[in-house]
Amino acid sequence: MDPVIIVGAGPVGLTLALALARQEVPSVVLDEGPGKDEQRLARTAVLREDTAALIGRLTGFPVAETGFRWAGWRSMRRKQVMREITFGEDDPTLLHLPQHVLTAALREAIGAERLVRVAVDSRLDSLEQEPAGVTAHTRGPKGTWWRGSYLVGCDGPRSTVRKLQDIRFPGRTAVERHAVAALRTELPWPGEALLHRTPPWRTSGPPVSEVTARPLADDVWRMDWLLPPGKDLVTPDLLVARVRETLAGWSGGTTPPYELLDTGVHTVHHRLARRWRAGRVFLAGDSAHLLGALGTQGLDEGLRDADNLAWKLALAWHHGPHEALLDSYQVERRAIVAARLRAADQALPLLRGGGLRSAVPGAARGHDALLTDGHLGRGPLGAPGAYADSPLAPPYAESAVEVDTAPGAAIADVWVTAEDGSSVALRDRLGRGALLVLLIAPGTVVWDRKHWVTAGIMPRLAAAVTALPHRAELLVAESYPGAAAHTVLLIRPDGHLVTAFGGVRPADLYEAAEAALGGPRTTAEAPAGKS
Incomplete structure (x- = not known):
């Protein structure tokens, strides 16, 4: 029987390929790039405990040792500490690691897997379905036709698979924008993640309404500043000023030594594909959904897509298609992501709107608790469905x-x-x-x-x-x-x-x-x- 064709060699596509291989299902991964990933410390992933266990199980890689588990969490508003949490065995924390480290571990495991073939420099440009399978064509130096039993689009927000299947992708663009920096420094609370709302300092540019600091291994921190609405450019000078004033604000007025390692701008979109299945073609990860406001991690949800779909495709590959089982992938996963998007869209006006609602006694503390739960994978904004x-x-x-x-x-x-x-x-x-x-x-x-x-x-x-x-x-x-x-x-x-x-x-x-x-x-x- 023909292999499963996976379009896209990001973490979701590679995870799906390994998950299928563990169930004796061959696959071909179409990678439009050269098979290498850019190392970006400002692009990180936050995984829940069971998702991190999934990666460790598939790769045999000590992902928990490579990533960083936060020792605690603190939430601040102006100069006041609103909430402090210390993590332990009875309250496991999330795993934070650079996305390129995760992808490298998946690629290394696939390199030793006989049932997975990765075709680099292979960009999908057409596909056809028949009752017995799928035919896909790629262009590039080695452009050719591929024959598969099923095809899964894990090819990101601009998914070619989704467009070729004429699947709508409605939602909201630029829900939020964040300036991002990865730097090596020492903060007053080593190993603890921090959410600071309306910090009291302002030395340059528009006021900072919210900044988040998440620790990584080797004294590296990812810091995110919520940007005001609009499309103003984040210049290097503005970002450096943000870094210096934030570090000084947290360190008693003096900027501690730091090494700026990477920068970027993270734009949050909220979108949900109308369909996640079209016959023998499926969508997973960012090709099916985009979410990421209020601490929700889209990659974690994408890995859950792969885990849900893998065993169902494996059953169909070994024993013949079972339509109700294959349909359940879309029903289950789309409902979970839709509920999370609804929760975020309902919460955003409360959390970002200010005005009269923010003056209600207890509202600020409730908003901080809601934000914290989102960042920590709890409550309506973060808990796994x-x-x-x-x-x-x-x-x-x-x-x-x-x-x-x-x-x-x-x-x-x-x-x-x-x-x-x-x-x-x-x-x-x-x-x-x-x-x-x-x-x-x-x-x-x-x-x-x-x-x-x-x-x-x-x-x-x-x-x-x-x-x-x-x-x-x-x-x-x-x-x-x-x-x-x-x-x-x-x-x-x-x-x-x-x-x-x-x-x-x-x-x-x-x-x-x-x-x-x-x-x-x-x-x-x-x-x-x-x-």
Whole structure:
């Protein structure tokens, strides 16, 4: 069977290629560039804990060690500290790293992957669909035709794939603009990220309404200044003045030594493609959505697109197309991003408008809390969404029970015992194309596997897992947040909870697994088999 064609060799496209390869699906990545990425310290990515784990799992690269985990967060307004947060094991922080470091790790992993081919200097200029596949043409020094089973556009805001499929991309342009600088210096709060609203200094240019400082490794900081509305140029002199006055304001009036490493202007757009699927063509990442105001990180959402789509494409590639399953990608992911965009668009007038609303007692503190949650991946502006209304949700079952993870949400990471007796993190078993069935069985850790695997409810559960409509892996955990003993959790290949049952219910487990795979196939979708 033909490989999946991935258009675009940014982090989202490369992540998708690796995720497909882990599930034995070949792909061709069409890279319009030379295969190298410009090193820009002013262009960084903020990843949530589970997204960072996804990258580490796919690349084998110690991404958590290369990036920087913030020690804390402080929010200031004028001269007053509004909020301070210290991160720890019970309150994990985000991972902040330069985007070129992330891309380099993905490229290195792909270089050793036999199922991924990267075609450099290959710019897509046309594509055609037929019932059995997709044909794409690229121009460049090695312009040629490519044949694929599916095609995924990960080619950014000006996506050629989206335009060739005539998919509208409505939204708002230049919602916000930020001047950005990466510099090496020492600040009074080492390792802590900072949001400072309406700082009290003004020595040059228009007043600064908001500045953010986010630490990176090696004493490097990314700093962002919210620019006033308009299209005024950010000159080098103005940016240097911003740097000096900001550092002086935070350091008691004297500018500390600093090394300016990189600068730029970050313009935030809010756009959402009308469709994310057109037959055998899909959109992911910036080609499908643009968001980034109030701390929301578009790249993190793009990586979630890739994770969601990979296992569904892999199932279709190995067993023939299942339309309901493939359609669920657009339904699930588009709803999450649309909700985040709505939340940001509703909050922006409150946070940036000022006027009477800003004078209401307590309004400033509430606005700071809202902004902080957005920057830290929490609340309506930042928390990762759950697929609560997914078409893959199982029907109601009386045996279903509640745990601390809601159906459709990403699972918590706990230590589990795998079928081979090894003890691993639950997230390490994701992304292999298999459903996961997790039994909560306190006390098993003190027994040898050969004793408990044949005791109690284990034989019955093992038989039920073997009979499921798709390959599944049986795991055992000592505990799971909010789960009682003998609770059975059914987990999707991308780590989202399908449902939980109180005990072993083979019929209910089978029905939930079938729903998670898109429901029964129709006659027209009979499995085609792997070739």
